[in-house]
Amino acid sequence: MDFRFDSADERFRDEVRTWLAENLTGEFAQLIDKGGPGREHELIPERQAWERRLGEAGWIGLGWPQEAGGRGLSWTRQVIFAEEYARAGAPGRVGHIGEQLLGPTLLMSGTAEQRRRFLPGILAGTELWCQGYSEPDAGSDLAAVRTRAELRDGEWHVTGQKVWTSLAQFADWCFVLARTDPAAERHRGLSYLLVPMNRPGVEVRPITQLTGTSEFNEVYFDDARTAAGNIVGAPGEGWKVAMGTLAVERGVSTFGQQMGFQREYDAVLSTARDNGAIEDPDIAARLVDAWIGLRVMRYTALRTLGAAPGAVPGAESNIAKLLWAPWHQRLGELAVDVAGPAATLGGRGDELSDAQRLFLFTRADTIYGGSSEIQRNVIAERMLGLPRG
Ligand SMILES: Cc1cc2nc3c(=O)[nH]c(=O)nc-3n(C[C@H](O)[C@H](O)[C@H](O)COP(=O)(O)OP(=O)(O)OC[C@H]3O[C@@H](n4cnc5c(N)ncnc54)[C@H](O)[C@@H]3O)c2cc1C
Numbered sequence: 001m002d003f004r005f006d007s008a009d010e011r012f013r014d015e016v017r018t019w020l021a022e023n024l025t026g027e028f029a030q031l032i033d034k035g036g037p038g039r040e041h042e043l044i045p046e047r048q049a050w051e052r053r054l055g056e057a058g059w060i061g062l063g064w065p066q067e068a069g070g071r072g073l074s075w076t077r078q079v080i081f082a083e084e085y086a087r088a089g090a091p092g093r094v095g096h097i098g099e100q101l102l103g104p105t106l107l108m109s110g111t112a113e114q115r116r117r118f119l120p121g122i123l124a125g126t127e128l129w130c131q132g133y134s135e136p137d138a139g140s141d142l143a144a145v146r147t148r149a150e151l152r153d154g155e156w157h158v159t160g161q162k163v164w165t166s167l168a169q170f171a172d173w174c175f176v177l178a179r180t181d182p183a184a185e186r187h188r189g190l191s192y193l194l195v196p197m198n199r200p201g202v203e204v205r206p207i208t209q210l211t212g213t214s215e216f217n218e219v220y221f222d223d224a225r226t227a228a229g230n231i232v233g234a235p236g237e238g239w240k241v242a243m244g245t246l247a248v249e250r251g252v253s254t255f256g257q258q259m260g261f262q263r264e265y266d267a268v269l270s271t272a273r274d275n276g277a278i279e280d281p282d283i284a285a286r287l288v289d290a291w292i293g294l295r296v297m298r299y300t301a302l303r304t305l306g307a308a309p310g311a312v313p314g315a316e317s318n319i320a321k322l323l324w325a326p327w328h329q330r331l332g333e334l335a336v337d338v339a340g341p342a343a344t345l346g347g348r349g350d351e352l353s354d355a356q357r358l359f360l361f362t363r364a365d366t367i368y369g370g371s372s373e374i375q376r377n378v379i380a381e382r383m384l385g386l387p388r389g
Pocket residue numbers: 130131132133134135136137138139140141163164165166167216364367368369370371372373374377
């Protein structure tokens with residue numbers, strides 16, 4: 001298999017690099033290495049402005065079809081953009097939930113009217129979204145969702161509680177999995193609703209995390225309303241639509257994520273060289289292991305992409321998650337071990353060192369986006385054909 005990019009793709013890489021170098025300047029220079037998992041609280045208005053700058057320049061929705069306002073670029077070019085974006089240390093996106101989850105869902109399952117209404121705001125970086133799936137008693141077992149919605153007087157009335165809703169405090173809209181037919185079998189009674197956040201009946205309560213900051217929230221809906229047409233798929237088809245969203249959750253973004261991991265790894269390595277920790281044979285061996293792990297992830301991702309270019313990732317995305325989440329947790333542990341006693345000092349939130357933040361936030365990696373146990377179940381049952389339970 002040839003892992004190289006052709007010369008036209010390399011010219012595209014130059015274009016991306018140049019644009020990022022020219023635009024991560026002035027007011028946006030402060031955004032370098034800000035935002036993203038564990039740092040979502042940082043510089044929100046500035047990152048919202050950056051989102052709009054990306055939108056103006058046509059860097060959002062690169063793979064979406066042109067008739068939907070995207071650029072219809074190949075997966076190779078999307079990978080290149082994701083890699084260069086991360087290599088430049090460009091900020092964690094505040095619009096990624098709309099771009100990577102809701103947009104593709106509307107492209108697959110939305111009506112023409114819904115695409116006309118919602119895609120332009122995502123592409124322009126002006127409307128932000130959050131994902132309202134999990135509830136206090138419905139996480140891995142998502143079909144246990146109890147938030148309910150009823151169609152009355154031309155509107156859906158939504159009541160219930162969501163939890164762990166990332167970036168809800170900044171979102172304009174939420175895609176909500178709600179029970180619309182309590183009598184139906186549990187997977188069949190669910191619907192996928194698009195609910196505005198800045199209306200009466202929606203309350204967002206930030207949750208303080210280990211890091212001392214709040215990236216996710218509790219969201220309470222108390223007779224919150226949304227128009228009758230803001231349902232994706234038919235009533236009762238919400239499970240099918242939601243599973244489509246989860247399937248697109250991990251695709252091209254994997255490559256940008258790996259480039260971000262490389263930057264974190266380089267920082268840990270550099271500290272180990274500076275403070276002499278690298279002389280410790282155990283630390284040196286763990287640094288080598290981490291380097292190998294990064295290569296394994298990259299070649300696995302490239303092989304997946306090469307096997308079915310452009311396809312929606314299936315169980316391969318479960319393998320990728322099972323590789324990166326524990327790897328990233330180990331990197332967090334290595335970061336604090338390399339920092340030594342200094343890693344025990346320091347405060348919370350903005351005062352955390354990079355090593356502390358990496359260590360603390362990566363505890364969540366094996367939980368969100370489907371826990372490692374759930375990834376193993378999916379691989380066992382759907383790929384290997386092993387019996388359930
Ligand atoms: C940082 C972060 C951001 C998140 N953002 C969002 C968001 O934006 N929107 C959203 O809807 N949700 C979000 N989540 C929620 C996330 O999807 C859930 O936490 C996850 O699905 C696990 O559900 P749970 O927390 O209810 O744990 P549970 O499902 O209660 O699981 C508890 C433990 O039991 C294990 N377990 C459960 N079922 C099985 C099984 N069948 N076999 C073996 N082991 C099992 C799990 O692996 C886990 O270890 C986020 C979570 C985190 C940590």
